[in-house]
Amino acid sequence: MTGAQPLPGTAPLVLSADHELRPRPEPSPGCTPCAYRFRCLALDDDDTECGAESEPGTDPVRAQTWPFEHLRAHPEHTGFAEIVERPWVMWRGTRA
Secondary structure, eight states: OOSSOOOTTOOOEEEETTEEEEEOOSSOTTOOOOEEEEEEOOBOTTSOBOOOBOOOBSOHHHHTHHHHHHHHHOTTOOOEEEEEEOOEEEEESOOO
């Protein structure tokens, strides 16, 4: 491969002979940064998911503070999912 190298754990997915899907390198023009947030997975009394979510942010460590804040308000809510939004781009002409 030529050009930008994939992030660890995000190997490019080749879709055709002349295009390759890759994580978009940051910073690049028009590229939004990765966004991190958490969602509560706890079930409420009616067996529906709480679904409360933190606000998205660009600092993954800061995003991890929200589950603790939510837990203080809801001590029985102990399950969470991390949601990561990573921009990807279709690269053309990268195959040899």
